[in-house]
Amino acid sequence: IPGPFPLPGRLSALSWTEMALVLVAVFCLLTGAYAQEWGVTFAPGPLARWAGSCVTIPCSFTYPAGRTVSAVNWTWEGNQTVYHSDEARVHAAFKGRARYLGDLQHNCSLRVAGLRPSDQGTYYIRFHIVRDGRNYSWTSSRGQRLRVSGNQTISVSPPWGAEWNRDPTSPAPWGPTAPIAPPGTTEMARSVAQGKPRVGLGRLSCEYPRPS
Incomplete structure (x- = not known):
């Protein structure tokens, strides 16, 4: 069955089925490339600790070539800054208690000491990126949930x-x-x-x- 319009040259020798397979393959390659641009991996399920103890939030990330991660910061419930390279931006509730254990390549782990019941919640990470001389930021859509129970002396x-x-x-x-x-x-x-x-x-x- 002829197509809805004629194809010039060598393309006319291809069947519509063959062309569809080629297009699907190209689409899959492009989709895979974009899907791997950014990714953050946390611990499965919520973390649970006692008040007064400490917690290490394991975290790793991937990013596409051509971008440079210039800084990383963590937030609690998306509004209080837990860690920032500029200490002045850290929320008073977390000052002196949070330490970044990661780097700017693939490790984004965070450690919080002296846990309080008020620390319970979800922790998110934000990356600051430089591309073509311009600054951008990207925040993970999901975070790491932390539960804090009463003191265990x-x-x-x-x-x-x-x-x-x-x-x-x-x-x-x-x-x-x-x-x-x-x-x-x-x-x-x-x-x-x-x-x-x-x-x-x-x-x-x-x-x-x-x-x-």
Whole structure:
């Protein structure tokens, strides 16, 4: 069956089916190229932590060639700035508690310490881009959800001891005086004293269990 209009030269030898297949292939290539321009990957599902602990939000991103990522900033619920290279732009609620662990290539992870119940919510990331000498920004359409539960207190005996203030169930496999975790935890707690504490507990860096 002839087409609705004549095709000149070599194209007239192609059937309409062959032409359709060629067009579909070209469309798929173009679609794939554009679909991979920007992408952000977060942890599956919400993260859950205790108040007073810390959280690392794992994050990675991809972007197309020809663009340069000049800066990254994180926001809470899309309005409060959690992290910015310009500290003056960070919201007062997050100053001194957020640290960017990533880079400007593919890693965009964020760490927030001293978690508060008010930190619960969704965290979004924004990229600042330079292309052809002009500045742009792109914000992820989805973010990382964080749940913050009530305080889970630990006591630490200098210099290396650590234990939970609830009934112990199972010992941890490390340390000269191994910490122990309360029932229902899915991650083991660790407390490591850094340096030589002079008075009280000294400086601590901790990883806490996920609330049940």
